[in-house]
Amino acid sequence: MSAYAQILAHASETAALAQIAGRLGWDQETVMPRGAARQRGAEMAAIEAVLHARRSAPQVGEWLAEAQAADATQAAQLREIRRAYLRATKVPSDLAKRLAQVTSEAQGKWAAARADEDVAAFLPVLQEVVALKRAEGAALAEGGDVYDALLADYEPGTTADQIAAIFDAMRAPLVELRAAILARPMPQGLSGTFAEAAQMRLTRELAETFGYDLDRGRIDKAVHPFSSGSGDDVRITTRTSATDPFNCLYSTIHETGHAAYEQAIDPAYALTPLGQGVSMGVHESQSRIYENQLGRSRAFTGWLYGRMRDVFGDFGITDADGFHAAVNRVHNGHIRTEADEVQYNLHIMLRFDLERALMSGDLQVADLESAWNDRFAADFGYAVDKPSNGCLQDVHWSVGLFGYFPTYALGNVYAGCLYQALRQAVPQLDDQLARGDTSAATAWLREHVQRHGGLYEPRELIAQASGLQPGPAPLLDYLQRKFGALYGL
Structure with a gap:
């Protein structure tokens, strides 16, 4: 040999x-x-x-x-x-x-x-x-730099200073957009209770709608939703809430994005170094574009509104426009995984700065809770009410994933670039999503991103797929257009 x-x-x-x-x-x-x-x-x-x-x-x-x-x-x-x-x-x-x-x-x-x-x-x-x-x-x-060395495990070729520059460019526009939205009336939310068994049936349907192959996967419940595995054994988890079915449904769509990426990688790469997603930022681009640009679009939520009425009956919202507003409601909240698209990246910026300080020694573990609470109050304008809504809400630091958090926001940036290219490539996208048909969108992502596995470096892959050098402008433009229309800005 x-x-x-x-x-x-x-x-x-x-x-x-x-x-x-x-x-x-x-x-x-x-x-x-x-x-x-x-x-x-x-x-x-x-x-x-x-x-x-x-x-x-x-x-x-x-x-x-x-x-x-x-x-x-x-x-x-x-x-x-x-x-x-x-x-x-x-x-x-x-x-x-x-x-x-x-x-x-x-x-x-x-x-x-x-x-x-x-x-x-x-x-x-x-x-x-x-x-x-x-x-x-x-x-x-x-x-x-110690933090850069850890970051390379999740986003090779990117430094903390480069991420900080991206975040600095995003922070002010996001804060301004949030303030303008929160000054407007809040859309109506869901009412009633939603049976767990019915949520899990619908969540399986949604996973398959977005291309998840359940012959090579399974859906279970966990405290913190995640995806695990590659190739022919890719598993996802979700969680349920009796009063908030969106937590279950959109966690599932998100994790399906991760799982679909792994299932779509060229089988020739199976059980080799190329047989997995190239970086966590690219991975997150798939989960976020499935969840947000596709799953929370006006077209797709129109279809989902009908399915939820079929499954749950009346839940207090009388039309598809009101449902779309409810799905995309911008509201105060402590939990990163439940945050709306406008505020999500602000949650990541907080964690990025704190974990970077922990690794440099500028922040001691004994001071983490107070540092988190002070930063959250400064960034969001209200206090953390309990530790599970503060520094205990995420599993990442307990399992040593320092350098992982910023890849979530990088994934949003990458998704913004990919979505701009996807809309140009699939001009009938909205018509298809309105029928609950994601096949053209997911096929485009499989062809241009997912099948390559680890073949290309992360930024190279996104640039090749989207025709753009990765940057925050497409994401910010998308958010301004979408939420400007929703809130009449």
């Missing part, structure tokens, strides 16, 4: 083991007994040790030195293997194993602290997670 064939075979087996680790994570958040957390931590640490050893094996370095790429696809495979190898060889095995164990246990402690509204119960383990992530970042950075 050639060096390339040997290294790809090794990488494919490593990818298969990583999928097993991911399945353990899915199980932990859906059906694992609460009392199994400590054992699961040991299991996750054991498999992480195996993965780390494989990724950092000296033989990988020897193969990389010898391997020759015959085409662009092989060059991209080697690029990703090299990136993983360099990362693995910089992080000591004991540190990688300890991180896997602590973050697995921390997730359970976060969930319990969140349920009990007890920040103090979570801070000791968060302190350990932060210390371990700082050590990991320092090992990766080799004297450079």
Whole structure:
């Protein structure tokens, strides 16, 4: 076998083991007994040790030195293997194993602290997670910026300073738009209660409407909705609320965007470094364009209004225009995942600044709750009422995902660019969405984004698909047009 064939075979087996680790994570958040957390931590640490050893094996370095790429696809495979190898060889095995164990246990402690509204119960383990992530970042950075080194795991080729510049360009227009909207009368919301079983039936229908293949996936419930897996086993979760079915339905559409991306990747890339989404920002572009530009459009909500009346009967809204306004209602709220399109990115900016300060040491874990509450009051104009609506609302920091949050807003920026191109490519888009038909839109996204997997670098992929260099202008224009029309601005 050639060096390339040997290294790809090794990488494919490593990818298969990583999928097993991911399945353990899915199980932990859906059906694992609460009392199994400590054992699961040991299991996750054991498999992480195996993965780390494989990724950092000296033989990988020897193969990389010898391997020759015959085409662009092989060059991209080697690029990703090299990136993983360099990362693995910089992080000591004991540190990688300890991180896997602590973050697995921390997730359970976060969930319990969140349920009990007890920040103090979570801070000791968060302190350990932060210390371990700082050590990991320092090992990766080799004297450079610790946060940039962690960010590269989620959005390679992008720095925190570049993200900060994008956020600075977005902040003032978003704050101005929010203020103008909140000065207008708020649209009517839904009334009544919505049976969980009916929500779950409709949520499965919506997932399939947006192209999710349930023969290669499943939908379960979790505290925090997420997508897991790739190729022929891609699973999503959602959550239900008796008084807010949008929480369930739009969480499902969002996660379907993630899952559809993974299911659409070229099967030739399965269980190779290219067989997954290229970055979390690109991943988020798919979930956000499914959820917002498509799922919350006037055309699609007109169809959904009819389906919800079929399923739930009367819920207090008498026409499709009123329903569209309810779906897109801009209102005060603490929860990022429930935020409207206008305010969502402001939630991300808060987290980005706080986690960057945690990694630099400018913010101590003991001061996180007060820092969060002060920043939220300054940004949104009202106070955090309880920890589950504040610094305990997200799972990310408990599992060590520092550098992940800004990719949500980058995903919105990328989605803005893609949507502009999609509308030009599919001129009958609104007519199709009004019939509940997303096939032309999702086919365009599969062809131009999803099928490529990790073949291209993130910004290169978005530029190639949209014809635009990624930037916030298309997103801001879309938001101004949509919410200007909704609120008569």
